Amino acid sequence: xxxxxxxxxxxxxxxxxxxxxxxxxxxxxxxxxxxxxxxxxxxxxxxxxxxxxxxxxxxxxxxxxxxxxxxxxxxxxxxxxxxxxxxxxxxxxxxxxxxxxxxxxxxxxxxxxxxxxxxxxxxxxxxxxxxxxxxxxxxxxxxxxxxxxxxxxxxxxxxxxxxxxxxxxxxxxxxxxxxxxxxxxxxxxxxxxxxxxxxxxxxxxxxxxxxxxxxxxxxxxxxxxxxxxxxxxxxxxxxxxxxxxxxxxxxxxxxxxxxxxxxxxxxxxxxxxxxxxxxxxxxxxxxxxxxxxxxxxxxxxxxxxxxxxxxxxxxxxxxxxxxxxxxxxxxxxxxxxxxxx
Amino acid sequence: xxxxxxxxxxxxxxxxxxxxxxxxxxxxxxxxxxxxxxxxxxxxxxxxxxxxxxxxxxxxxxxxxxxxxxxxxxxxxxxxxxxxxxxxxxxxxxxxxxxxxxxxxxxxxxxxxxxxxxxxxxxxxxxxxxxxxxxxxxxxxxxxxxxxxxxxxxxxxxxxxxxxxxxxxxxxxxxxxxxxxxxxxxxxxxxxxxxxxxxxxxxxxxxxxxxxxxxxxxxxxxxxxxxxxxxxxxxxxxxxxxxxxxxxxxxxxxxxxxxxxxxxxxxxxxxxxxxxxxxxxxxxxxxxxxxxxxxxxxxxxxxxxxxxxxxxxxxxxxxxxxxxxxxxxxxxxxxxxxxxxxxxxxxxxxxxxxxxxxxxxxxxxxxxxxxxxxxxxxxxxxxxxxxxxxxxxxxxxxxxxxxxxxxxxxxxxxxxxxxxxxxxxxxxxx
Numbered sequence: 001x002x003x004x005x006x007x008x009x010x011x012x013x014x015x016x017x018x019x020x021x022x023x024x025x026x027x028x029x030x031x032x033x034x035x036x037x038x039x040x041x042x043x044x045x046x047x048x049x050x051x052x053x054x055x056x057x058x059x060x061x062x063x064x065x066x067x068x069x070x071x072x073x074x075x076x077x078x079x080x081x082x083x084x085x086x087x088x089x090x091x092x093x094x095x096x097x098x099x100x101x102x103x104x105x106x107x108x109x110x111x112x113x114x115x116x117x118x119x120x121x122x123x124x125x126x127x128x129x130x131x132x133x134x135x136x137x138x139x140x141x142x143x144x145x146x147x148x149x150x151x152x153x154x155x156x157x158x159x160x161x162x163x164x165x166x167x168x169x170x171x172x173x174x175x176x177x178x179x180x181x182x183x184x185x186x187x188x189x190x191x192x193x194x195x196x197x198x199x200x201x202x203x204x205x206x207x208x209x210x211x212x213x214x215x216x217x218x219x220x221x222x223x224x225x226x227x228x229x230x231x232x233x234x235x236x237x238x239x240x241x242x243x244x245x246x247x248x249x250x251x252x253x254x255x256x257x258x259x260x261x262x263x264x265x266x267x268x269x270x271x272x273x274x275x276x277x278x279x280x281x282x283x284x285x286x287x288x289x290x291x292x293x294x295x296x297x298x299x300x301x302x303x304x305x306x307x308x309x310x311x312x313x314x315x316x317x318x319x320x321x322x323x324x325x326x327x328x329x330x331x332x333x334x335x336x337x338x339x340x341x
Numbered sequence: 342x343x344x345x346x347x348x349x350x351x352x353x354x355x356x357x358x359x360x361x362x363x364x365x366x367x368x369x370x371x372x373x374x375x376x377x378x379x380x381x382x383x384x385x386x387x388x389x390x391x392x393x394x395x396x397x398x399x400x401x402x403x404x405x406x407x408x409x410x411x412x413x414x415x416x417x418x419x420x421x422x423x424x425x426x427x428x429x430x431x432x433x434x435x436x437x438x439x440x441x442x443x444x445x446x447x448x449x450x451x452x453x454x455x456x457x458x459x460x461x462x463x464x465x466x467x468x469x470x471x472x473x474x475x476x477x478x479x480x481x482x483x484x485x486x487x488x489x490x491x492x493x494x495x496x497x498x499x500x501x502x503x504x505x506x507x508x509x510x511x512x513x514x515x516x517x518x519x520x521x522x523x524x525x526x527x528x529x530x531x532x533x534x535x536x537x538x539x540x541x542x543x544x545x546x547x548x549x550x551x552x553x554x555x556x557x558x559x560x561x562x563x564x565x566x567x568x569x570x571x572x573x574x575x576x577x578x579x580x581x582x583x584x585x586x587x588x589x590x591x592x593x594x595x596x597x598x599x600x601x602x603x604x605x606x607x608x609x610x611x612x613x614x615x616x617x618x619x620x621x622x623x624x625x626x627x628x629x630x631x632x633x634x635x636x637x638x639x640x641x642x643x644x645x646x647x648x649x650x651x652x653x654x655x656x657x658x659x660x661x662x663x664x665x666x667x668x669x670x671x672x673x674x675x676x677x678x679x680x681x682x683x684x685x686x687x688x689x690x691x692x693x694x695x696x697x698x699x700x701x702x703x704x705x706x707x708x709x710x711x712x713x714x715x716x717x718x719x720x721x722x723x724x725x726x727x728x729x730x731x732x733x734x735x736x737x738x739x740x741x742x743x744x745x746x747x748x749x750x751x752x753x754x755x756x757x758x759x760x761x762x763x764x765x766x767x768x769x770x771x
Contacts, residue, residue, distance in 0.1 A: 046540070124658060145658035146542035147612030166660070168542030206542060230545060231536040 037335040040159040043149045044169040045210040053211055057179050059331035060324070066103055067326055077106035080337050083136045085128065086112045086163070087143045092298055092322065093163050093173075097140045100329035106337070109136075124148060125155045132158045138337045141165075159336045167201045173297050174207025176328040178215065180321050181252050184293050189216035194246050196278060197256030197305055198227045198267070204256060204297045209235050222246035223256075223278065226267040243278050247288040254295040255280055258305045271304055281307045285315070293317050342383050343367045344758065349388030349719065353395060354692035355708035364393055366715040369758030374709055384760070388719050391752065394691045395707045396428025396459075396716030397673065398698040400596060401493070401518070401572055401644035403665070404430070404461075406452065408437025413649035413736045415452040415461065421647070421669040421735040422459050423762050426751035428716040429460035429706065430647075430669075433518075434471065435494040441466035441477045446485030458767070459756055460716070462488035462702065467506050467517060471495045476506055483513045488702050491518035493572055496554060498524055500561065507567025516568040516594075516701055519558050521579065522620070526550035531660050533606040533621040541609065543659060548627065551620050552578035559586040562593050570701050571595040573646045575620040577630030584639040594701050595634075596642035599675035600666060600741060602631045602684075608741055614655040614662035615741045618648065632684045641697045643690070645672045649737030667735050671728060673720060674747035681748075687722075715758040724750040734767075 035051035045053065066074055082101045084094050094110065101108040111131065128139060138159040141149055146166030153160040164170040182188050193212055199205045199221045212219050213236045221232060222240040233239055240246035247253060258274060268274050280294065294306070294316045302308045311318060344366040351362035351374065363378040364371065373380075404418035415432075422430050432449060434440035440449065446463045453461035465482035469475045471492045479490065490510060497503040497519070507517055527550045532538050534545020555571060559582060562569035574580060574597050583595050600618065605625055608616035616622055634640045648665025655662050676694060679685040685693070699707030706716055728745050730738045754762035761768040 123653075123656075125656070143658070145660045147660075148658045151612055151658055166542050203542060206540075229539040230534050232539055234536045235540070 037339060040336055040339050040341050041149070041153040042161045042171055042332050042336055043153055044162065045171045045174045045207045045214070046169065048211075048214070050214045053175070053178070053214060056175055056328065056331045056335065057182065059334060060175070060179055060327040063330040063334070064324065064327035066330070067323070072103050073105055074103065075105045076334055077101065077104040077337055080106045080137045081135065082106045082108045082138045082140060082333060082337070083131050084108060084110045084112075085131065085139050085141045086110070087141070088164070090142050090164070093142065096322070096325045097161075097163065097329050097333070100326050100333055103326070104330055104333060106333065124152060128152050128156050128158075132156050138333065157341065159339070159341075161332055161336060164203050167203050167206075169207045169210070170203040171207050172325070172329050172332055173204050174211040175332070176321055176325040177204075177208055177254060177295060177297070178211050179324045179328050180295065180317055181293070183320070183324070184317060185251055188212065191217040191252065192220070192250045193217050193252040193254060194220040194222055194240075194250040195254045195256060196222045196243060196246065196280065198258055198262060199223050199232065199256070200227045200229045201259060201262070202256050208254060209237055213237070220246055220250070224268050224274070227262070243280075244284065244287055247284065247292070249289060250292055251289065252293050252295060253280060253288065255306050257297065257299065258301060260301070275304050279303070279305055279307065280310050282309050285310055295321060298322070342758065343372070343380070344384045344386065344755070344760070345378060345380065345382035346386045346388050346393055346717070346719070347378070349391050349393035351393045351709070352687055352691045353709045354688050354696045356710055358709075359688050362393070364709065364717070366717070366755065366758050369715055371709050371711055371713045371715050373711065386719075386753065390723070391719050391721050392687070393717065393719050395695040395709050396718045396754065396756065397426050397694045398429045398702070398707060399427045399645050399647070399669065399672070400431045400489075400570075400642055400698040400701060401598075402430045402432050402647040402669065403435065403649065404432040404449075405649060406436065407448065411736075412651050415449060416456045417734060417736040418647070418649075418669070419453060419456050419458045419461065420767060421667070421733065423754055423767060424734050424751065425669045425671070426673050426718040426720055426754060427459060427669060428718065428754060428756050429462060431462050431464050431488060431702070433464050433491055433493040434466040439466050439470045440464070441469050441471070443478070443481040443485035446482055446487050450486045458761055458769075459754075462486070462704070464489045464491045464493070464518065466490070467492045467497060468502060473497050473499055473502055476502070476509065479510055479513050479515060483515060487515065488704070489516045489518050489570075491520065491572070493518060493520040496520055496522040496524060500557060503558065504561050504565055507561055507565040507569060511565070511567050514703060516570050516703075518570045518572050520572050521551050521554035521558060523550045523553045526553060530621075531617065532609050533623045535606060535624060537606040537609060541612065543609075546621055548576035548578055548623060551576045552582060555579040555582050559583070559591055559593060563591055569593045570642075573598050573601070573620060573644070574634075574640065575601045575623055575627060575631070577627050580630050580634040580639055584634065584637070587639065594641045594697075595639065596644045597631050597635065597640050598644055598646045599668060599672050602628055602635065602679065603675055604628075604741060612659040613741070614657065614659055615666060615739050615743070617659065617662055617664055618646070618666050619664035632679070632682075635679065635693070636684050641693065642701060643672065643676050643693045644698070645669055647735070649735055650739050651737055652739070655739050665739065667733070667737055667740050669735060670733055671740065671742050671747060673751060674749040675742070677722060677749040715755050717755040718751060719753040720749055720751045722749050724748070726750050
């Protein structure tokens with residue numbers, strides 16, 4: 001079994017299965033030089049400091065063990081209510097948050113609505129205020145508009161966890177990706193990570209870039225020139241159009257899902273050509289380092305951005321990402337929900 | 342009725358006056374401008390320490406009536422204009438229904454007469470319902486009072502329609518005010534395409550969405566000999582094209598708005614919907630280019646593109662919020678900053694806000710020559726004030742300058758010799 005890392009005392013109390021959560025669990029260690037979590041919201045990785053990111057990763061390490069127990073539940077968030085508010089179809093992220101909340105004993109309720117709030121006729125703030133009026137502590141939101149999470153966080157008292165806002169950020173995905181990389185590669189500092197695919201429309205890419213660069217990784221992005229956003233290099237990343245060049249010497253390849261409908265916007269001529277030019281095939285893997293790991297936020301278009309053999313191969317950590325996602329989301333739910341407000 | 346404005350500092354670009362002068366108004370017209378006027382008047386105003394200038398003209402506003410009275414009405418819009426020292430406004434045609442008929446022109450003018458504050462010179466649509474397909478009846482629109490034509494808010498995508506419009510409008514002497522936007526490049530964007538849009542994950546509008554269409558429109562103006570005026574120019578590339586065209590003899594004119602010379606796309610950070618307008622706020626390089634173009638005369642006119650939207654419409658997700666900001670009450674002090682920044686002289690500011698728009702519209706305003714209609718604005722160039730929601734006359738409060746400290750405040754306004762703003766108070770309130 002993995003050695004238990006030094007644990008955050010707050011978290012140590014929270015992971016004790018049998019213990020009732022008492023006031024000691026909320027006392028923050030302010031005088032031991034450690035960073036203290038003060039945000040009711042998690043909106044982006046852009047806004048987090050290196051220390052805050054490390055705090056969540058550390059908490060997640062402690063929480064990961066809970067999911068391996070026979071009784072997968074601790075009372076850390078007992079009596080707290082979390083609402084999943086999803087304006088876009090999502091199965092894995094919503095489920096992951098639901099599992100995370102339940103393992104911490106929070107009550108979780110699901111609201112889903114197709115399309116934006118305006119198409120529903122009710123404003124986003126009104127929807128959220130209605131939920132808040134039921135004394136919900138934390139709202140986990142996915143929404144098609146970039147900035148919607150920040151907008152919502154400004155408008156309500158409840159905490160807001162961004163589960164993906166438009167093409168802006170998907171901070172818990174970024175955190176779970178980093179968590180997985182660190183678990184596998186032991187450190188992030190100096191790690192060479194290449195993101196491949198539709199960078200322009202990817203909230204996962206933006207969160208990865210912010211988080212990884214803050215922790216000292218060397219990040220590359222690679223995709224068709226049409227899917228590389230303007231001035232992305234100003235975020236401190238290197239840009240490649242040729243995936244065979246890009247994968248060389250990399251420790252991690254994080255392969256992004258290609259939205260099949262992008263073809264219509266003339267971003268690339270066909271799925272077939274995309275697969276030929278950018279798909280990570282068995283052949284292409286030979287150009288990468290022997291110990292490279294393959295990541296993907298899912299769901300995978302098999303045979304398009306990622307060959308089935310690679311997705312299921314020895315270097316793939318895709319399912320570990322899913323496992324770690326629960327731990328990371330437990331950590332995020334815990335810190336944001338327990339913050340004094 | 343004789344009104345004597347004494348001890349003011351008079352700025353009248355047309356008559357090259359930029360010095361202390363007294364001004365005498367009689368029966369709604371300028372009677373005399375002279376160093377010292379001793380004539381007895383019915384009313385005497387002491388303008389010591391203030392600037393006396395021709396009434397400002399805003400060639401580009403949206404007053405939202407009919408159809409969107411919850412955003413603004415002709416009455417609230419004209420009150421906002423008056424507070425800003427503006428004695429004449431040109432409301433655009435994107436009302437509901439679109440102002441594309443003679444009766445629409447007559448309605449707006451009738452309503453402005455009822456309100457009886459500043460002048461309203463309506464802009465008729467170029468195409469029916471602003472759909473870019475069939476021309477409106479320019480002759481009828483003109484009979485109804487249209488002073489110019491524009492599909493502002495919508496570009497005229499079909500080059501041939503714009504060609505015909507520019508050509509046909511020559512018969513009526515009507516300028517066409519062009520909103521330049523290549524629809525395909527615009528592509529559903531909601532802010533300037535650059536580092537900030539990449540960071541915020543917002544679909545970007547490249548600066549070329551404007552300049553590509555500016556290039557086309559210059560050529561159509563040359564082809565037809567029609568009068569073309571460029572609305573709200575925001576980007577450096579457009580300005581290079583307009584500068585070059587003017588140097589080669591094109592008769593085009595251009596306007597910009599205060600937000601394009603004071604703000605950049607950084608104002609959008611944190612998804613500030615009050616910094617969302619079309620064309621979008623651009624980069625520091627573009628701001629510098631706009632200032633340079635103001636200075637070298639590439640930009641003739643400062644307008645506001647006053648675009649009121651209700652708070653509930655702006656209080657939403659950024660991509661859902663409508664484009665547009667208000668500007669009538671802040672355009673003069675924001676333009677006066679250009680004097681402090683040594684971009685323009687006081688005369689040039691007044692010229693771009695009064696004489697030049699009058700020239701584009703071909704109306705005999707924007708100057709204080711003897712016999713001219715007495716549209717006069719007086720402002721205190723040193724008076725400081727803060728932009729506050731509650732103090733704005735406009736029905737909507739969507740200004741990116743809320744909380745900004747302004748320097749320069751309008752105190753008195755006459756329209757055709759009627760003293761409608763008296764020491765900051767609107768006449769009807771007295």
